[in-house]
Amino acid sequence: MPAATHSAAPTAEPLNVLLVDDERLARKYLRELLSEQAGVSVIGEADSVAAAAELARQLRPDVIFLDVQMPPASGFDLLPLLDPAPVIVFVTAHDEFAVRAFTVSAADYLLKPVATDRLALALQHVRNRLNVPAIVPSESATPFALGLDDPLILRDSGRLRRVRARDIAALAGEGSYTRVYLSDERSMLVLRRMDAWETMLPAPPFLRAERSLIVNLERVDSLDIRSRDEGVLRLAADGAPARVLGRVALSRLRAALRM
Template sequence: MKKVIIVDDEKAGRKLIKEYLSNFPALILLGEANNGVDAVKMINEFKPDLVFLDIQMPGLTGFDVLKHLEELPQIIFSTAYDQYALKAFEVHAVDYLLKPYTQERFKVAVEKVTSNIADNKAKELTNSLLMDAEKYPQKILVQAKNKLVTISVKDIIRIEAYGDYSKIITEEKTFISNYGISQLEQKLDEAIFLRVHRSSIINIDKIEELNKYGKSYDVTMQNKDIVRVSRGYMETIKKLMY
């Protein structure tokens, strides 16, 4: 028995996959998602063996979804866009179903899941995405009330320690991240995000001015927040001065 999740922003696409799945009693449908953000949450919660994954979706693309997963299931892409086929196989997807596809074509893809080839591809996918994870993300998922939302990293003004969590301050809103500030520091580009205090990280692109008071500095950000630079990080901030 294999647990399955369907991710497609079109209702018709999800309906077709469910119809074709009914011919495979060994594949148990756990749930559906119609956008990338909900897909990440559902896949991380239910840990399916197989995901039918669309590519062009609101919030996160199918490829973005893969980078946010705690564990990587077997992936069959299901999409109306043929230009992503090469990239799909670069991340070692089991198969790439180009809409509209027939029941027979669907059967060919599913049969790959039960083969040793599919198991090997899943391991290759894991290794490939672990390597991709070393690159700095352009978007991150953060908590907003009872749901996860995506924010662009470039929109972050500063990050503030918040107990075991972190506050991420953007121009429009403040979000809570489940990561501590040191964990976020490791995930963000150090050329842009500068640790200036054990409780503060700033986006140097969002600095308005730097003020010196004796031997100390305060940084005024574009949203008028003032961030103190602690003595231990003084040399770091001085590297920005020319």
């Protein structure tokens, strides 16, 4: 599918967004994230390719945030039904469709759960495609940091959970993935690197104790100090194992906990 052409002059008008995803909770989460972005208006939602095609014809959105897997159809099946073609941003839990997404001239490709900083970057890509100037937030704004009661959508192996940031007890890096230990249920393995989590989560109470460990200080059950070079961390979280810490991590935790 050829890239859409747009001749609109630069304007301060908001981006009109259509959300297409067969999961209601995923649409709600993305709507909430978009509501925090300046110059964005969500004008509709659809849960199927057929409904999305009809809404796009009626509403003429600037951009569609489009899920890939929507059985029995695919988000790619929507593209030939769009006339005129808006800018497309794919949003999916699977990275294997990325190459195909860019061959059809998608502006961006976001992995679920969507991070606030990546969403902001995707919106900038959309504005570049549409030749629309970016809306610069005030210097005091901190758009990428979550509050403790802000919602997160976590997904692993088909399980989708809505949690608050404060419900996360700790995060342990496992390559491109993160093991997320939650205060009241079993852990989840989420496709997101530790650096992204460090940017998103408020500090304090979250502390990056070591390269592969971020701890919510409010969820520390105990810190047993064996020596200046070693300690054992125990968390108030379901299934979180005790973790042996080296000197650097132990020193950071002791300072943060004022021990």
